[in-house]
Amino acid sequence: MEPELVAEFEKNFPDGPPIKVRLHRPLGRFSLTVLFGPSGAGKTTALRCLAGLDRPQRGYIRFGDEIWFDASCGIQVEPQRRQIGYLFQDYALFPHLTVERNIAYGIRRLGDAERRKRIAELTDLLGLAGLEGRYPGQLSGGQQQRVALARALVCRPRLLLLDEPLCALDQPTREQLRRDLRRWLTKLGIPAVMVTHDRVEALGLGDHVIVMDHGCVRQCGPPQDVFAAPVDPAVARIVGVDNIEGGKVIRKVNGLATIQIGSSELLALSEACVGSRVCVCIRAEDVMLERGAVARQSSARNHLVGRIRSLDREGPIVRVGIDCGFLLKALVTHQACEDMGLCDGMDVTALIKAPAVRLIARE
Ligand SMILES: Nc1ncnc2c1ncn2[C@@H]1O[C@H](COP(=O)(O)OP(=O)(O)OP(=O)(O)O)[C@@H](O)[C@H]1O
Known part of the structure:
Protein backbone atom coordinates (compact mmCIF):
# COMPACT_ATOMS: atom_id res chain seq x y z
CA MET A 1 0.00 0.00 0.00
CA ARG A 237 -17.41 32.70 -3.04
CA ILE A 238 -14.01 31.53 -1.78
CA VAL A 239 -12.99 30.10 -5.15
CA GLY A 240 -13.90 33.38 -6.81
CA VAL A 241 -17.26 32.77 -8.51
CA ASP A 242 -18.48 36.30 -9.21
CA ASN A 243 -22.16 35.62 -9.80
CA ILE A 244 -23.99 33.62 -7.15
CA GLU A 245 -27.78 33.95 -7.26
CA GLY A 246 -30.69 32.04 -5.76
CA GLY A 247 -33.11 30.57 -8.31
CA LYS A 248 -35.73 27.91 -8.97
CA VAL A 249 -36.00 25.21 -11.66
CA ILE A 250 -39.22 25.93 -13.52
CA ARG A 251 -38.88 23.65 -16.59
CA LYS A 252 -36.85 20.68 -17.84
CA VAL A 253 -36.54 19.75 -21.51
CA ASN A 254 -33.96 17.26 -22.83
CA GLY A 255 -31.65 17.70 -19.83
CA LEU A 256 -31.78 21.48 -20.12
CA ALA A 257 -33.27 23.13 -17.07
CA THR A 258 -34.81 26.59 -17.10
CA ILE A 259 -33.95 28.49 -13.95
CA GLN A 260 -35.86 31.53 -12.84
CA ILE A 261 -33.81 34.23 -11.14
CA GLY A 262 -36.01 37.18 -10.26
CA SER A 263 -37.63 38.20 -13.53
CA SER A 264 -34.93 36.52 -15.69
CA GLU A 265 -34.64 32.98 -16.99
CA LEU A 266 -31.46 31.00 -17.62
CA LEU A 267 -30.81 27.62 -19.21
CA ALA A 268 -28.42 25.19 -17.50
CA LEU A 269 -27.44 21.54 -17.77
CA SER A 270 -28.86 19.99 -14.64
CA GLU A 271 -30.22 16.89 -12.95
CA ALA A 272 -32.30 19.03 -10.59
CA CYS A 273 -36.07 18.44 -10.58
CA VAL A 274 -38.67 21.01 -11.53
CA GLY A 275 -39.57 23.03 -8.43
CA SER A 276 -36.21 22.60 -6.70
CA ARG A 277 -34.39 25.62 -5.35
CA VAL A 278 -30.86 26.10 -6.59
CA CYS A 279 -27.95 28.42 -6.25
CA VAL A 280 -26.79 29.60 -9.68
CA CYS A 281 -23.03 30.14 -10.11
CA ILE A 282 -21.57 31.90 -13.15
CA ARG A 283 -17.96 32.99 -13.49
CA ALA A 284 -17.64 36.55 -14.79
CA GLU A 285 -15.11 35.38 -17.40
CA ASP A 286 -17.78 33.06 -18.86
CA VAL A 287 -20.05 36.01 -19.72
CA MET A 288 -19.66 37.54 -23.20
CA LEU A 289 -21.12 40.92 -24.09
CA GLU A 290 -22.62 42.31 -27.27
CA ARG A 291 -23.74 45.88 -27.82
CA GLY A 292 -27.46 46.53 -27.95
CA ALA A 293 -30.48 44.50 -27.06
CA VAL A 294 -30.51 42.12 -30.01
CA ALA A 295 -28.01 39.28 -30.09
CA ARG A 296 -27.09 37.57 -33.33
CA GLN A 297 -27.40 33.79 -33.71
CA SER A 298 -24.96 32.18 -31.32
CA SER A 299 -24.27 28.79 -29.75
CA ALA A 300 -24.71 30.36 -26.32
CA ARG A 301 -28.15 29.33 -25.03
CA ASN A 302 -28.52 32.30 -22.71
CA HIS A 303 -29.05 35.81 -24.07
CA LEU A 304 -29.79 38.25 -21.25
CA VAL A 305 -30.64 41.81 -22.19
CA GLY A 306 -29.56 44.37 -19.62
CA ARG A 307 -28.16 47.79 -18.89
CA ILE A 308 -24.61 48.53 -17.74
CA ARG A 309 -24.57 49.81 -14.15
CA SER A 310 -20.85 49.80 -13.35
CA LEU A 311 -17.43 49.52 -14.98
CA ASP A 312 -14.47 48.84 -12.67
CA ARG A 313 -10.99 48.71 -14.06
CA GLU A 314 -8.74 45.97 -12.61
CA GLY A 315 -5.41 46.20 -14.46
CA PRO A 316 -5.92 45.08 -18.07
CA ILE A 317 -9.42 43.79 -17.23
CA VAL A 318 -12.70 45.65 -16.74
CA ARG A 319 -15.39 44.22 -14.46
CA VAL A 320 -18.78 45.20 -15.90
CA GLY A 321 -21.95 45.12 -13.78
CA ILE A 322 -25.13 44.61 -15.82
CA ASP A 323 -28.67 44.89 -14.52
CA CYS A 324 -30.55 42.11 -16.29
CA GLY A 325 -33.17 41.37 -13.66
CA PHE A 326 -30.33 40.61 -11.28
CA LEU A 327 -26.84 42.14 -11.15
CA LEU A 328 -24.64 40.11 -13.51
CA LYS A 329 -20.85 40.62 -13.49
CA ALA A 330 -18.85 40.16 -16.70
CA LEU A 331 -15.09 40.43 -17.28
CA VAL A 332 -13.82 41.98 -20.50
CA THR A 333 -10.39 43.21 -21.48
CA HIS A 334 -9.80 46.93 -21.37
CA GLN A 335 -9.20 46.80 -25.11
CA ALA A 336 -12.56 45.10 -25.76
CA CYS A 337 -14.26 47.63 -23.52
CA GLU A 338 -12.78 50.51 -25.55
CA ASP A 339 -13.47 48.88 -28.93
CA MET A 340 -17.12 48.30 -28.00
CA GLY A 341 -17.44 51.73 -26.41
CA LEU A 342 -18.98 50.22 -23.28
CA CYS A 343 -20.26 52.87 -20.89
CA ASP A 344 -22.57 53.33 -17.95
CA GLY A 345 -26.27 53.13 -18.96
CA MET A 346 -25.61 51.36 -22.27
CA ASP A 347 -27.87 48.44 -23.25
CA VAL A 348 -26.03 45.18 -23.87
CA THR A 349 -26.78 41.52 -24.31
CA ALA A 350 -24.93 39.05 -22.09
CA LEU A 351 -24.24 35.67 -23.70
CA ILE A 352 -23.64 32.67 -21.45
CA LYS A 353 -23.32 29.05 -22.54
CA ALA A 354 -25.55 26.62 -20.67
CA PRO A 355 -22.58 24.53 -19.32
CA ALA A 356 -21.12 27.71 -17.78
CA VAL A 357 -24.22 28.02 -15.59
CA ARG A 358 -23.45 25.80 -12.58
CA LEU A 359 -26.15 24.87 -10.13
CA ILE A 360 -25.78 24.00 -6.46
CA ALA A 361 -28.79 22.36 -4.80
CA ARG A 362 -30.26 24.41 -1.94
CA GLU A 363 -32.00 22.81 1.01
N1 LIG B 1 -0.68 32.14 17.99
C1 LIG B 1 -1.98 32.39 17.91
N2 LIG B 1 -2.67 32.85 18.98
C2 LIG B 1 -4.00 33.09 18.92
N3 LIG B 1 -4.74 32.92 17.81
C3 LIG B 1 -4.11 32.50 16.71
C4 LIG B 1 -2.70 32.21 16.69
N4 LIG B 1 -2.36 31.79 15.44
C5 LIG B 1 -3.50 31.81 14.71
N5 LIG B 1 -4.53 32.23 15.47
C6 LIG B 1 -5.94 32.39 15.03
O1 LIG B 1 -6.29 31.23 14.28
C7 LIG B 1 -7.09 31.57 13.16
C8 LIG B 1 -6.43 31.05 11.90
O2 LIG B 1 -5.19 31.73 11.67
P1 LIG B 1 -4.19 31.27 10.51
O3 LIG B 1 -2.99 32.15 10.57
O4 LIG B 1 -3.98 29.81 10.61
O5 LIG B 1 -5.08 31.59 9.24
P2 LIG B 1 -4.63 31.66 7.71
O6 LIG B 1 -5.71 30.98 6.94
O7 LIG B 1 -3.26 31.13 7.53
O8 LIG B 1 -4.67 33.22 7.44
P3 LIG B 1 -3.69 34.15 6.52
O9 LIG B 1 -4.01 33.79 5.09
O10 LIG B 1 -4.12 35.53 6.90
O11 LIG B 1 -2.27 33.83 6.91
C9 LIG B 1 -7.24 33.08 13.18
O12 LIG B 1 -8.49 33.36 13.80
C10 LIG B 1 -6.09 33.53 14.05
O13 LIG B 1 -6.41 34.73 14.73
Whole structure:
Protein backbone atom coordinates (compact mmCIF):
# COMPACT_ATOMS: atom_id res chain seq x y z
CA MET A 1 0.00 0.00 0.00
CA GLU A 2 1.28 3.47 -0.86
CA PRO A 3 2.47 5.40 2.23
CA GLU A 4 0.25 8.32 3.15
CA LEU A 5 0.28 11.48 5.18
CA VAL A 6 -2.87 11.25 7.27
CA ALA A 7 -3.85 14.11 9.52
CA GLU A 8 -7.07 14.57 11.44
CA PHE A 9 -6.66 17.08 14.21
CA GLU A 10 -8.14 20.08 15.94
CA LYS A 11 -6.29 23.13 17.19
CA ASN A 12 -7.97 25.70 19.41
CA PHE A 13 -6.87 29.23 20.16
CA PRO A 14 -8.51 31.23 22.97
CA ASP A 15 -10.24 33.61 20.51
CA GLY A 16 -11.43 32.37 17.17
CA PRO A 17 -12.95 29.23 15.76
CA PRO A 18 -11.46 25.76 16.32
CA ILE A 19 -9.24 24.78 13.40
CA LYS A 20 -10.20 21.31 12.22
CA VAL A 21 -7.97 19.71 9.62
CA ARG A 22 -8.58 16.55 7.62
CA LEU A 23 -5.96 15.53 5.11
CA HIS A 24 -5.04 12.24 3.41
CA ARG A 25 -2.28 12.56 0.85
CA PRO A 26 0.02 10.07 -0.89
CA LEU A 27 3.74 10.17 -0.06
CA GLY A 28 5.21 7.67 -2.51
CA ARG A 29 5.41 10.20 -5.36
CA PHE A 30 5.42 13.93 -5.94
CA SER A 31 2.13 15.62 -5.35
CA LEU A 32 1.36 19.16 -4.36
CA THR A 33 -1.52 19.75 -1.98
CA VAL A 34 -2.83 23.30 -1.77
CA LEU A 35 -4.47 24.68 1.37
CA PHE A 36 -6.69 27.39 -0.05
CA GLY A 37 -8.93 29.88 1.68
CA PRO A 38 -9.39 33.44 2.91
CA SER A 39 -7.35 35.12 5.60
CA GLY A 40 -7.91 33.58 9.02
CA ALA A 41 -9.22 30.28 7.59
CA GLY A 42 -6.60 28.29 9.50
CA LYS A 43 -4.19 27.43 6.67
CA THR A 44 -0.95 28.48 8.39
CA THR A 45 -2.05 26.82 11.63
CA ALA A 46 -2.63 23.58 9.71
CA LEU A 47 0.88 23.82 8.26
CA ARG A 48 2.47 24.65 11.63
CA CYS A 49 0.77 21.64 13.22
CA LEU A 50 2.07 19.38 10.43
CA ALA A 51 5.56 20.77 11.01
CA GLY A 52 5.32 20.24 14.78
CA LEU A 53 5.65 23.97 15.49
CA ASP A 54 2.13 24.05 17.01
CA ARG A 55 0.50 21.28 19.00
CA PRO A 56 -3.17 20.45 18.34
CA GLN A 57 -5.47 19.64 21.26
CA ARG A 58 -7.10 16.64 19.59
CA GLY A 59 -6.49 14.08 16.86
CA TYR A 60 -3.43 12.55 15.23
CA ILE A 61 -0.89 12.99 12.41
CA ARG A 62 0.63 9.94 10.74
CA PHE A 63 3.46 10.03 8.21
CA GLY A 64 3.64 6.60 6.54
CA ASP A 65 4.00 4.24 9.50
CA GLU A 66 5.40 6.93 11.82
CA ILE A 67 3.15 8.66 14.33
CA TRP A 68 4.07 12.33 14.53
CA PHE A 69 1.29 13.38 16.80
CA ASP A 70 -1.35 11.58 18.79
CA ALA A 71 -3.31 13.49 21.41
CA SER A 72 -4.72 10.30 22.94
CA CYS A 73 -1.28 9.01 24.01
CA GLY A 74 0.58 12.32 24.30
CA ILE A 75 2.91 11.81 21.30
CA GLN A 76 4.35 14.98 19.74
CA VAL A 77 7.45 14.33 17.61
CA GLU A 78 9.81 17.34 17.55
CA PRO A 79 9.98 19.35 14.29
CA GLN A 80 13.59 18.40 13.49
CA ARG A 81 12.82 14.67 13.83
CA ARG A 82 10.02 14.96 11.25
CA GLN A 83 12.59 15.79 8.52
CA ILE A 84 10.43 18.44 6.94
CA GLY A 85 11.47 21.39 4.78
CA TYR A 86 9.58 24.59 5.65
CA LEU A 87 9.50 27.65 3.43
CA PHE A 88 7.98 30.74 5.03
CA GLN A 89 6.34 33.79 3.41
CA ASP A 90 9.31 35.98 4.27
CA TYR A 91 12.44 34.17 3.23
CA ALA A 92 14.09 34.66 6.66
CA LEU A 93 17.59 34.35 5.22
CA PHE A 94 20.55 35.16 7.48
CA PRO A 95 21.65 38.59 6.22
CA HIS A 96 25.26 38.17 7.43
CA LEU A 97 25.80 34.84 5.63
CA THR A 98 26.55 34.35 1.96
CA VAL A 99 24.17 32.44 -0.33
CA GLU A 100 26.35 29.34 0.03
CA ARG A 101 26.45 29.52 3.82
CA ASN A 102 22.72 30.24 4.00
CA ILE A 103 22.00 27.11 1.95
CA ALA A 104 24.53 25.04 3.92
CA TYR A 105 23.14 26.10 7.30
CA GLY A 106 21.06 22.96 7.88
CA ILE A 107 23.83 20.57 6.77
CA ARG A 108 26.76 22.07 8.75
CA ARG A 109 27.55 18.68 10.24
CA LEU A 110 27.90 16.86 6.92
CA GLY A 111 31.36 16.14 5.49
CA ASP A 112 32.88 18.74 3.14
CA ALA A 113 32.49 16.71 -0.06
CA GLU A 114 28.84 15.77 0.55
CA ARG A 115 28.00 19.33 1.59
CA ARG A 116 29.55 20.78 -1.58
CA LYS A 117 27.81 18.18 -3.74
CA ARG A 118 24.38 18.99 -2.33
CA ILE A 119 24.88 22.74 -2.61
CA ALA A 120 26.08 22.41 -6.22
CA GLU A 121 23.08 20.23 -7.10
CA LEU A 122 20.64 22.80 -5.79
CA THR A 123 22.36 25.95 -7.05
CA ASP A 124 22.37 24.27 -10.46
CA LEU A 125 18.74 23.18 -10.35
CA LEU A 126 17.43 26.48 -8.97
CA GLY A 127 19.53 28.70 -11.23
CA LEU A 128 21.67 30.12 -8.42
CA ALA A 129 25.08 29.12 -9.79
CA GLY A 130 27.43 32.12 -9.72
CA LEU A 131 25.62 33.78 -6.81
CA GLU A 132 27.12 31.62 -4.05
CA GLY A 133 29.36 34.40 -2.69
CA ARG A 134 26.68 37.11 -2.54
CA TYR A 135 24.83 38.24 0.55
CA PRO A 136 20.98 38.24 0.69
CA GLY A 137 20.95 42.05 0.48
CA GLN A 138 22.64 41.78 -2.94
CA LEU A 139 19.90 39.54 -4.40
CA SER A 140 16.52 40.20 -6.02
CA GLY A 141 13.34 38.98 -4.29
CA GLY A 142 13.05 36.02 -6.65
CA GLN A 143 16.70 35.04 -6.06
CA GLN A 144 16.25 35.32 -2.30
CA GLN A 145 13.22 33.06 -2.46
CA ARG A 146 15.17 30.52 -4.49
CA VAL A 147 17.95 30.57 -1.87
CA ALA A 148 15.34 30.00 0.84
CA LEU A 149 13.95 27.09 -1.17
CA ALA A 150 17.45 25.63 -1.63
CA ARG A 151 17.99 25.92 2.13
CA ALA A 152 14.73 24.06 2.78
CA LEU A 153 15.62 21.34 0.25
CA VAL A 154 19.29 20.80 1.08
CA CYS A 155 18.45 18.56 4.07
CA ARG A 156 16.57 16.26 1.66
CA PRO A 157 13.25 16.65 3.47
CA ARG A 158 10.61 13.94 3.23
CA LEU A 159 7.89 16.57 3.01
CA LEU A 160 8.01 20.22 1.98
CA LEU A 161 5.71 22.79 3.57
CA LEU A 162 5.34 26.10 1.74
CA ASP A 163 3.52 29.06 3.28
CA GLU A 164 2.56 31.59 0.59
CA PRO A 165 6.02 31.14 -0.97
CA LEU A 166 5.43 33.59 -3.82
CA CYS A 167 3.31 36.28 -2.18
CA ALA A 168 6.14 38.76 -1.53
CA LEU A 169 7.27 38.78 -5.18
CA ASP A 170 6.32 41.12 -8.01
CA GLN A 171 3.98 39.72 -10.68
CA PRO A 172 6.47 38.71 -13.42
CA THR A 173 8.86 37.08 -10.90
CA ARG A 174 5.93 35.35 -9.29
CA GLU A 175 4.75 33.91 -12.60
CA GLN A 176 8.25 32.70 -13.47
CA LEU A 177 8.80 31.09 -10.06
CA ARG A 178 5.34 29.50 -10.19
CA ARG A 179 6.31 27.71 -13.39
CA ASP A 180 9.74 26.75 -12.02
CA LEU A 181 8.54 25.59 -8.62
CA ARG A 182 6.37 22.81 -9.97
CA ARG A 183 9.15 21.66 -12.31
CA TRP A 184 11.76 21.57 -9.52
CA LEU A 185 9.56 19.76 -7.03
CA THR A 186 8.48 17.22 -9.64
CA LYS A 187 12.13 16.56 -10.46
CA LEU A 188 13.06 16.13 -6.79
CA GLY A 189 9.94 14.00 -6.16
CA ILE A 190 9.24 15.58 -2.76
CA PRO A 191 5.56 15.71 -1.76
CA ALA A 192 4.56 19.21 -0.73
CA VAL A 193 1.77 21.05 1.04
CA MET A 194 1.41 24.71 0.11
CA VAL A 195 -0.68 27.50 1.59
CA THR A 196 -2.04 30.09 -0.78
CA HIS A 197 -5.03 32.33 -1.24
CA ASP A 198 -4.17 32.92 -4.88
CA ARG A 199 -6.55 31.11 -7.26
CA VAL A 200 -4.08 31.06 -10.16
CA GLU A 201 -1.44 29.50 -7.92
CA ALA A 202 -3.84 26.86 -6.62
CA LEU A 203 -4.91 25.96 -10.16
CA GLY A 204 -1.46 26.16 -11.70
CA LEU A 205 0.49 24.31 -9.02
CA GLY A 206 -1.80 22.00 -7.12
CA ASP A 207 -2.70 18.36 -7.72
CA HIS A 208 -5.17 18.51 -4.88
CA VAL A 209 -6.81 21.47 -3.20
CA ILE A 210 -8.27 21.68 0.29
CA VAL A 211 -10.59 24.67 0.68
CA MET A 212 -10.64 25.98 4.25
CA ASP A 213 -12.90 28.59 5.80
CA HIS A 214 -13.41 29.59 9.44
CA GLY A 215 -11.18 26.74 10.57
CA CYS A 216 -13.02 24.02 8.64
CA VAL A 217 -12.29 22.01 5.52
CA ARG A 218 -15.19 22.89 3.21
CA GLN A 219 -14.26 20.91 0.09
CA CYS A 220 -11.31 19.02 -1.36
CA GLY A 221 -10.36 17.39 -4.64
CA PRO A 222 -8.51 18.15 -7.89
CA PRO A 223 -8.31 21.97 -8.21
CA GLN A 224 -10.09 22.07 -11.59
CA ASP A 225 -13.03 20.10 -10.18
CA VAL A 226 -13.32 22.13 -6.99
CA PHE A 227 -13.04 25.46 -8.79
CA ALA A 228 -15.53 24.40 -11.47
CA ALA A 229 -18.07 22.80 -9.14
CA PRO A 230 -18.05 24.26 -5.63
CA VAL A 231 -20.29 22.31 -3.23
CA ASP A 232 -21.97 25.31 -1.63
CA PRO A 233 -22.28 29.08 -2.04
CA ALA A 234 -19.58 29.73 0.61
CA VAL A 235 -17.02 27.68 -1.33
CA ALA A 236 -18.21 29.29 -4.58
CA ARG A 237 -17.41 32.70 -3.04
CA ILE A 238 -14.01 31.53 -1.78
CA VAL A 239 -12.99 30.10 -5.15
CA GLY A 240 -13.90 33.38 -6.81
CA VAL A 241 -17.26 32.77 -8.51
CA ASP A 242 -18.48 36.30 -9.21
CA ASN A 243 -22.16 35.62 -9.80
CA ILE A 244 -23.99 33.62 -7.15
CA GLU A 245 -27.78 33.95 -7.26
CA GLY A 246 -30.69 32.04 -5.76
CA GLY A 247 -33.11 30.57 -8.31
CA LYS A 248 -35.73 27.91 -8.97
CA VAL A 249 -36.00 25.21 -11.66
CA ILE A 250 -39.22 25.93 -13.52
CA ARG A 251 -38.88 23.65 -16.59
CA LYS A 252 -36.85 20.68 -17.84
CA VAL A 253 -36.54 19.75 -21.51
CA ASN A 254 -33.96 17.26 -22.83
CA GLY A 255 -31.65 17.70 -19.83
CA LEU A 256 -31.78 21.48 -20.12
CA ALA A 257 -33.27 23.13 -17.07
CA THR A 258 -34.81 26.59 -17.10
CA ILE A 259 -33.95 28.49 -13.95
CA GLN A 260 -35.86 31.53 -12.84
CA ILE A 261 -33.81 34.23 -11.14
CA GLY A 262 -36.01 37.18 -10.26
CA SER A 263 -37.63 38.20 -13.53
CA SER A 264 -34.93 36.52 -15.69
CA GLU A 265 -34.64 32.98 -16.99
CA LEU A 266 -31.46 31.00 -17.62
CA LEU A 267 -30.81 27.62 -19.21
CA ALA A 268 -28.42 25.19 -17.50
CA LEU A 269 -27.44 21.54 -17.77
CA SER A 270 -28.86 19.99 -14.64
CA GLU A 271 -30.22 16.89 -12.95
CA ALA A 272 -32.30 19.03 -10.59
CA CYS A 273 -36.07 18.44 -10.58
CA VAL A 274 -38.67 21.01 -11.53
CA GLY A 275 -39.57 23.03 -8.43
CA SER A 276 -36.21 22.60 -6.70
CA ARG A 277 -34.39 25.62 -5.35
CA VAL A 278 -30.86 26.10 -6.59
CA CYS A 279 -27.95 28.42 -6.25
CA VAL A 280 -26.79 29.60 -9.68
CA CYS A 281 -23.03 30.14 -10.11
CA ILE A 282 -21.57 31.90 -13.15
CA ARG A 283 -17.96 32.99 -13.49
CA ALA A 284 -17.64 36.55 -14.79
CA GLU A 285 -15.11 35.38 -17.40
CA ASP A 286 -17.78 33.06 -18.86
CA VAL A 287 -20.05 36.01 -19.72
CA MET A 288 -19.66 37.54 -23.20
CA LEU A 289 -21.12 40.92 -24.09
CA GLU A 290 -22.62 42.31 -27.27
CA ARG A 291 -23.74 45.88 -27.82
CA GLY A 292 -27.46 46.53 -27.95
CA ALA A 293 -30.48 44.50 -27.06
CA VAL A 294 -30.51 42.12 -30.01
CA ALA A 295 -28.01 39.28 -30.09
CA ARG A 296 -27.09 37.57 -33.33
CA GLN A 297 -27.40 33.79 -33.71
CA SER A 298 -24.96 32.18 -31.32
CA SER A 299 -24.27 28.79 -29.75
CA ALA A 300 -24.71 30.36 -26.32
CA ARG A 301 -28.15 29.33 -25.03
CA ASN A 302 -28.52 32.30 -22.71
CA HIS A 303 -29.05 35.81 -24.07
CA LEU A 304 -29.79 38.25 -21.25
CA VAL A 305 -30.64 41.81 -22.19
CA GLY A 306 -29.56 44.37 -19.62
CA ARG A 307 -28.16 47.79 -18.89
CA ILE A 308 -24.61 48.53 -17.74
CA ARG A 309 -24.57 49.81 -14.15
CA SER A 310 -20.85 49.80 -13.35
CA LEU A 311 -17.43 49.52 -14.98
CA ASP A 312 -14.47 48.84 -12.67
CA ARG A 313 -10.99 48.71 -14.06
CA GLU A 314 -8.74 45.97 -12.61
CA GLY A 315 -5.41 46.20 -14.46
CA PRO A 316 -5.92 45.08 -18.07
CA ILE A 317 -9.42 43.79 -17.23
CA VAL A 318 -12.70 45.65 -16.74
CA ARG A 319 -15.39 44.22 -14.46
CA VAL A 320 -18.78 45.20 -15.90
CA GLY A 321 -21.95 45.12 -13.78
CA ILE A 322 -25.13 44.61 -15.82
CA ASP A 323 -28.67 44.89 -14.52
CA CYS A 324 -30.55 42.11 -16.29
CA GLY A 325 -33.17 41.37 -13.66
CA PHE A 326 -30.33 40.61 -11.28
CA LEU A 327 -26.84 42.14 -11.15
CA LEU A 328 -24.64 40.11 -13.51
CA LYS A 329 -20.85 40.62 -13.49
CA ALA A 330 -18.85 40.16 -16.70
CA LEU A 331 -15.09 40.43 -17.28
CA VAL A 332 -13.82 41.98 -20.50
CA THR A 333 -10.39 43.21 -21.48
CA HIS A 334 -9.80 46.93 -21.37
CA GLN A 335 -9.20 46.80 -25.11
CA ALA A 336 -12.56 45.10 -25.76
CA CYS A 337 -14.26 47.63 -23.52
CA GLU A 338 -12.78 50.51 -25.55
CA ASP A 339 -13.47 48.88 -28.93
CA MET A 340 -17.12 48.30 -28.00
CA GLY A 341 -17.44 51.73 -26.41
CA LEU A 342 -18.98 50.22 -23.28
CA CYS A 343 -20.26 52.87 -20.89
CA ASP A 344 -22.57 53.33 -17.95
CA GLY A 345 -26.27 53.13 -18.96
CA MET A 346 -25.61 51.36 -22.27
CA ASP A 347 -27.87 48.44 -23.25
CA VAL A 348 -26.03 45.18 -23.87
CA THR A 349 -26.78 41.52 -24.31
CA ALA A 350 -24.93 39.05 -22.09
CA LEU A 351 -24.24 35.67 -23.70
CA ILE A 352 -23.64 32.67 -21.45
CA LYS A 353 -23.32 29.05 -22.54
CA ALA A 354 -25.55 26.62 -20.67
CA PRO A 355 -22.58 24.53 -19.32
CA ALA A 356 -21.12 27.71 -17.78
CA VAL A 357 -24.22 28.02 -15.59
CA ARG A 358 -23.45 25.80 -12.58
CA LEU A 359 -26.15 24.87 -10.13
CA ILE A 360 -25.78 24.00 -6.46
CA ALA A 361 -28.79 22.36 -4.80
CA ARG A 362 -30.26 24.41 -1.94
CA GLU A 363 -32.00 22.81 1.01
N1 LIG B 1 -0.68 32.14 17.99
C1 LIG B 1 -1.98 32.39 17.91
N2 LIG B 1 -2.67 32.85 18.98
C2 LIG B 1 -4.00 33.09 18.92
N3 LIG B 1 -4.74 32.92 17.81
C3 LIG B 1 -4.11 32.50 16.71
C4 LIG B 1 -2.70 32.21 16.69
N4 LIG B 1 -2.36 31.79 15.44
C5 LIG B 1 -3.50 31.81 14.71
N5 LIG B 1 -4.53 32.23 15.47
C6 LIG B 1 -5.94 32.39 15.03
O1 LIG B 1 -6.29 31.23 14.28
C7 LIG B 1 -7.09 31.57 13.16
C8 LIG B 1 -6.43 31.05 11.90
O2 LIG B 1 -5.19 31.73 11.67
P1 LIG B 1 -4.19 31.27 10.51
O3 LIG B 1 -2.99 32.15 10.57
O4 LIG B 1 -3.98 29.81 10.61
O5 LIG B 1 -5.08 31.59 9.24
P2 LIG B 1 -4.63 31.66 7.71
O6 LIG B 1 -5.71 30.98 6.94
O7 LIG B 1 -3.26 31.13 7.53
O8 LIG B 1 -4.67 33.22 7.44
P3 LIG B 1 -3.69 34.15 6.52
O9 LIG B 1 -4.01 33.79 5.09
O10 LIG B 1 -4.12 35.53 6.90
O11 LIG B 1 -2.27 33.83 6.91
C9 LIG B 1 -7.24 33.08 13.18
O12 LIG B 1 -8.49 33.36 13.80
C10 LIG B 1 -6.09 33.53 14.05
O13 LIG B 1 -6.41 34.73 14.73
